Amino acid sequence: MNAASPDICVVGGGIIGLATACELAGRGLRVTVVEAASIGERAAAGVAAGMIGPVSEVDVSHPDLTRFALASHRDYPAWIEQIEAVSHIRTGFDRTGTLWVAVHRDHVAWLEHLRAFQIDRGLNTIRLTAGEVRAREPLIAPNTSGGLLASDDWQVDPRRLLGALIEVLAQYHGTLLQQVSVERVERCDEGWAVVAGGERGRTRIEARSVLLAPGAYGTGLLEPLLRDTGLRPVKGQVARLRGEIDVHHVIRTPDVYLVPRADGEVVIGATVEEMGFDGRVTAGAVHDLLREARRALPGIAELELVEVRAGFRPVLRDHLPAVGRIDEGLFIAVGHYRNGVALAPITARLLADLICEGVADQILAPFNPLRFAQPLVANAVPT
CATH class of the missing domain: 3.30.9.10 (D-Amino Acid Oxidase, subunit A, domain 2)
Structure with missing residues (x-):
């Protein structure tokens, strides 16, 4: 099976992968999301309570992570408003405290x-x-x-939020492939190829860019690309x-x-x-x-x-997420630990800025994935 070539393939249909896919699709990119299970089946957000506490839910020993969480918190109301307006699905966003x-x-x-x-x-x-x-x-x-x-300190229903993001992706003409397990990513003439298998047979998706957002299940994907992440x-x-x-x-x-x-x-x-x-x-x-x-x-x-x-x-090994570029056209967002729901808005927005415009916001510097040593992929380009 060969899927039509998108601009970007997002590997992982959890809250981070879907949020970023929707942000990219909303900016006009052709986006394909590949998820190994059904949406919510393996995602941490499918179990999470959905508390949005910029300090209560963040390890206070990491001030960089606290700043990141506070910035995401400021984005949250407008982000939810946009998602609900496009999807017509209520997410359970509640600011009672x-x-x-x-x-x-x-x-x-x-x-x-x-x-x-x-x-x-x-x-x-x-x-x-x-x-x-x-x-x-x-x-x-x-x-x-x-x-x-x-x-x-607010809350949202992560299960409703996942459903709303699926609908947003559909409204933006994105493609969602479920029950497709990615085995590896490799270079190709188009840029990158995502090689996967699943109930529908072998899948090879070629795209200019790939975003890896595999959640806790990404060790096999990351090992050939970065050293010692400790995922x-x-x-x-x-x-x-x-x-x-x-x-x-x-x-x-x-x-x-x-x-x-x-x-x-x-x-x-x-x-x-x-x-x-x-x-x-x-x-x-x-x-x-x-x-x-x-x-x-x-x-x-x-x-x-x-x-x-x-x-x-x-x-990850240092309890901070990895968000950024690891090679030309190859990006990663993983290791959000307990904070995936809380950090989804800012992760999606800043990753989309990096992917679309090549600009990395300074707030992402502590989460640069290249802190895990030089990538093993050829011709790596630092962020």
């Missing part, structure tokens, strides 16, 4: 540290007494000793409940988060496990999640448990 609560004595100092960090970054964080917490969320645990209202999966288990419960904010403690949706779903997460691609859902992990969630919000005990699922976050 996040309520951090202290349900253990040792949580108080941790929340004070978080508040100081957020204020230092210009984010809107308000200290609340126990009474003020319960005034906002009456069902919160009675032993709560206080909390923080982080009004700049690995970090397992996360998440529970989903459903029922009637009057909760409006995302509720967080240092041990658990609860994300209420408008349709009655409550997402509880998440574990962080170095278990390779062990996709088992374990009794101990589910027990721990539900125990900590019930300590914060006792009323969840009456809700129906409708799903427990494990996913794999892609992380």
Whole structure:
């Protein structure tokens, strides 16, 4: 099977791959996206809760990543507005904010540290007494000793967002190939060839450019191109409940988060496990999640448990993403770890600038993929 030659082939149909594909297609490029499974089946975003916390969800030990997250946060409302306008699909974007609560004595100092960090970054964080917490969320645990209202921490439903991005890609006349597993990329007269196999037989897609956005599953693709990325999966288990419960904010403690949706779903997460691609859902992990969630919000005990699922976050050796060019016409976006949903808008926009205009924004410098040694591909061109 030979697919018609696009301007760019995007390998990976997760949140980063689809977001960038839509940005490129919206700028007039002919785009083909190749995904090894069905959309959402293997993507970390298919399991993720979708919290958009520019500080809460980012490792504060990496100031460059925090700056990147803050820039993406500024892009988010307009980005979602555009996606919903083109797709006519509601993404569950909600700016109600996040309520951090202290349900253990040792949580108080941790929340004070978080508040100081957020204020230092210009984010809107308000200290609340126990009474003020319960005034906002009456069902919160009675032993709560206080909390923080982080009004700049938002949420989106990643599953709805993935569906909306698929529709945006279709509206922009992009092509989506699912159940097609990419084996390698190689040079060709056109520029690059993506060689793949799947249910429909062998596929070879030739394009001027290729973007690799394979998520946690990209080790085999990256090894011939870059050295020592250390790409690995970090397992996360998440529970989903459903029922009637009057909760409006995302509720967080240092041990658990609860994300209420408008349709009655409550997402509880998440574990962080170095278990390779062990996709088992374990009794101990589910027990721990539900125990900590019930300590914060006792009323969840009456809700129906409708799903427990494990996913794999892609992380690199230095816990920073790799976003940029690794050779002429060959680009990469991988290693966003827990922050793929939060970083999708800025990753897509700046990658599209780089691909279309050859201009790399300075904010991308810490995430240059060439930090993982000189590429092994021939005739490499530095960014």
